[in-house]
Every structure is written in structure tokens, then in C-alpha cells.
Amino acid sequence: MKINSVFFTASFPKVSSCPTDGLAEYAFIGRSNVGKSSLINMLCSRKDIARVSHTPGKTQHLNYYLIDEKWYMVDLPGYGYAQISKKMRQTWKRMIKDYFLKRDNMYCAFVLIDSNINPQKNDIDFINWLGECQVPFVIVYTKIDRLKKKELESNIEKIQQEILKTWDSLPQQFYTSGKKAIGRDEILGLIEEVNEKI
Numbered sequence: 141m142k143i144n145s146v147f148f149t150a151s152f153p154k155v156s157s158c159p160t161d162g163l164a165e166y167a168f169i170g171r172s173n174v175g176k177s178s179l180i181n182m183l184c185s186r187k188d189i190a191r192v193s194h195t196p197g198k199t200q201h202l203n204y205y206l207i208d209e210k211w212y213m214v215d216l217p218g219y220g221y222a223q224i225s226k227k228m229r230q231t232w233k234r235m236i237k238d239y240f241l242k243r244d245n246m247y248c249a250f251v252l253i254d255s256n257i258n259p260q261k262n263d264i265d266f267i268n269w270l271g272e273c274q275v276p277f278v279i280v281y282t283k284i285d286r287l288k289k290k291e292l293e294s295n296i297e298k299i300q301q302e303i304l305k306t307w308d309s310l311p312q313q314f315y316t317s318g319k320k321a322i323g324r325d326e327i328l329g330l331i332e333e334v335n336e337k338i
């Protein structure tokens with residue numbers, strides 16, 4: 141699938157103000173700095189479509205992009221900012237919980253994990269929470285261009301071992317690089333497949 145049109149719909153401060161048109165939506169979420177903006181730009185083949193999620197005041201919002209007038213790509217606020225206050229972290233948790241539990245038209249969450257760093261507790265905790273809430277999700281390893289093949293495989297294996305401490309099997313996984321445009325067809329292929337079944 142190729143994306144033809146991308147419109148930034150709006151940046152919503154709360155779930156109750158999100159679109160009510162019932163179009164399918166796909167959420168993108170991960171730790172801050174995981175490469176989410178780069179991935180969204182890569183998927184949309186645009187240079188700076190996801191810049192809004194880095195705009196002051198919008199980083200904690202739900203950013204909606206209407207794709208081909210058919211479905212939404214939803215850029216969710218990143219987690220794991222070391223410097224944010226406890227109160228902000230609570231607000232983030234409430235909003236994300238609200239989002240995943242209320243958006244029945246959210247068909248798949250793409251959880252981004254940096255393939256270059258050791259397994260992070262907040263990534264694993266988040267995946268486990270999605271599982272407990274029965275939210276459909278897949279894993280997207282980001283920045284796979286950074287490490288040498290052997291190092292990359294070994295790091296991803298470590299992440300997978302952490303996941304398998306809780307899960308019987310691994311969820312669907314995608315290997316991507318926003319920089320080198322790797323993984324676009326695979327991710328958009330999954331979205332297309334789901335859209336066709338709806």
C-alpha cells in the first residue's frame with residue numbers, strides 16, 4: 141500500500157474530544173526518543189508530518205493524521221521522560237488508559253522499541269499492560285540501521301527474552317529504520333490487511 145494523502149486532523153488534549161466518525165485508527169506509541177516521528181514520517185513518505193508531536197504544548201496530546209481519507213494514524217504521547225513530574229506521569233497514564241479502553245475503532249497499537257538499547261522496564265511493563273487489557277498490538281523495532289547485524293540480533297534477542305518472561309509467544313514484530321526507510325511496506329501491509337477485513 142502506498143499512502144497518497146495525509147492530513148493532520150488535530151491535536152486532541154483528551155480522548156473525549158477525539159473524532160467520532162468511526163474510521164479505523166492505528167496507534168503509534170513508545171518511549172520518547174524511540175524514533176516515532178521519524179517512523180511516522182517514513183510511513184507517510186513525508187519529511188516532517190510528525191513534527192507536531194514535538195511542538196511545545198502538544199507533546200502530551202493525541203495527534204491524529206487522516207490517511208487517504210480512510211483511516212487515522214494516531215501519534216500518542218511518548219512515555220519514559222526521566223524529567224517529567226509524577227503528576228504528569230499520572231496524567232499520561234490516565235489518558236493512555238482512557239484511549240486504549242475507549243477507542244473501539246483502534247485496531248492495532250504499534251509499540252515502538254529501540255533496537256539499539258537493552259530491554260527497558262517501561263517498554264516491557266507497557267506491553268504487559270496492553271496484554272492484560274486485551275489491546276491488540278505488534279512490536280516495531282526502530283533504528284535497526286544503527287548497529288552491526290550481529291549486535292542488533294543479540295540485542296533484539298535480549299528484548300524478546302524479556303517479553304517471553306511473561307508471554308508464551310512473541311507478538312508480530314517489525315524491523316524498521318526511519319532513516320533508511322526500512323519496514324514501510326510491511327507495516328502498511330498489515331494496516332491494509334486489517335482495513336480490508338473491517
Ligand code: GDP
Binds near residue numbers: 175179282317318319
Ligand atoms: P521521537 O521522540 O520518538 O519522535 O523520536 P525522533 O523520530 O524524533 O528520533 C529521535 C532521535 O533518533 C533523533 O536524533 C533521530 O535522528 C534518531 N532516529 C530516529 N529514527 C532513526 C533511525 O531509523 N535510524 C537512526 N540511526 N536514527 C534515528
